[in-house]
Amino acid sequence: MQMSRTWQRRVQRGKSAVTAAGKPLVLGLAALAGLNLVWQFLFGSPPDLVTPSREVVNKSAVVSAFAQDYVSVWLTASQSDVASLNQFITVDNANLQLPSTPAVVINTPTVVAVTYAGMAGKDADAEVFSVVVGVTQRPYESASPQRALYRVPVLWSRYGPRAASLPARISGPGAGADVPLSYPTTLSESDPAYSVASGFLTAYLTGDGQVERYVTAESKLIGVAGAYQSITVSGITAVSPPPTTPADGETVRVLAAVTAVNSQYAPTELSYPLTLTGVGGRWLVAAIDFAPAVSTDDALVPATVDTDWRSAETPN
Known part of the structure; x- marks a missing residue:
């Protein structure tokens, strides 16, 4: 028709x-x-939805990677390598003020957000993207790292990505807020749930013991044996008091605080939220939870973060 x-x-x-x-x-x-x-x-x-969807995703990946590299080079540029910025942006090198040595020490930048900001060009043959890039930076090597966010405007055309201007330092979404975790019951080392969780984590992280002894068949947990030389479980709490002998299918959520020591004898503090389930009258680990149980009764407490480098001790 x-x-x-x-x-x-x-x-x-x-x-x-x-x-x-x-x-x-x-x-x-x-x-x-x-x-x-x-x-x-x-x-x-x-x-055909696949082609335009893939094009949007691929375009976002390209401008994101470009912005990451741009911020990295820009933050660490000095007078001796001013020309390195020309691969990202067209600027007058003579009027570009750069320090004699890199202004900051940074880690690898990460992309926080990508936003389409409109069309550009006489024939609307270019697109403008706003990319927010996050870095942890410090004024000198031994200083405490601080997180910083930079917004980068990227012009995308058939010629490729190009920065439309120098980056802008922005404040970001805020420092966040804290809410207490919801594990009011402290377990003793003699509690069967404590023993299972502790034995599982030892086997899971060090290979000392068999993970299969502590998990359900459906958990699909196989362990990361050898990740640490040894661990110490400093405490386990639970959402509710677990019975000594659980009924089949009964569950309880627990949170284990772990100090793991690697082969270089360096300690790392870890936290493992676990779901235990009753099987044949004993507790077994059913899952490592995606997130711990968080209170739904307590109010948010806005976090305060000191980001003033002037409060840090200056090097000699």
Whole structure:
């Protein structure tokens, strides 16, 4: 059946809308998913959503990697390598003020957010992306690291990515808030749940013992034997008091505090939220939880973070 000119125009407008909506990474993918249902209802066959979705994701990856490298080079640039910035941005080197030595020591930058910011160019043949890059930086090697965020505008065109301007230091979303964990019951070392959790973590992290002795068949936990030379479980708490002899299928969530020592005798503090389940009258580990149990009764306590380098001790 041939479509009328009216419907042809509507379909064309729909295609244009899809293209525009596909620009923002998150909103675009959601819009494409909804369009798929509408298109099938109207025309009986789905449009090609894979290609534009993949294009959005790939484009985001390219501009993100570009922004990471740009911030890394920019933060550590000195007067001796001013030309290195030319691979990212077009600037007047003569008027660009850089320190004689790198201003900060940084780790590898990471991408915090990518946002589509609009079209550019006379023929709208370029796109502008805002990339927020996070780094931990310090003014000298022995200073305490502090987190910093930088917003980078990246111009994407058929010629590739290019920075539209120098980065901007921004404040970020805030320091966050704290909420107490919800494990009010302290277990004793003689508690069967304590013994199972402790034995599991020893076998899981050091290979001293068999993980299979402590886990359910469905847990699929196989351990990271040899990750640490030894561990010490300093305490285990539970969401509720676990019975000595659990019923089959009964569960309890526990939290284990662990000090792990590597082959260089360096300690690392770890925290393991576990779900235990009753099997044949004994506790077994059913899972390492994705996150610990967090209180739903306590109010948020905004965190305070001292990010003033001037409070740090200056080097001799």
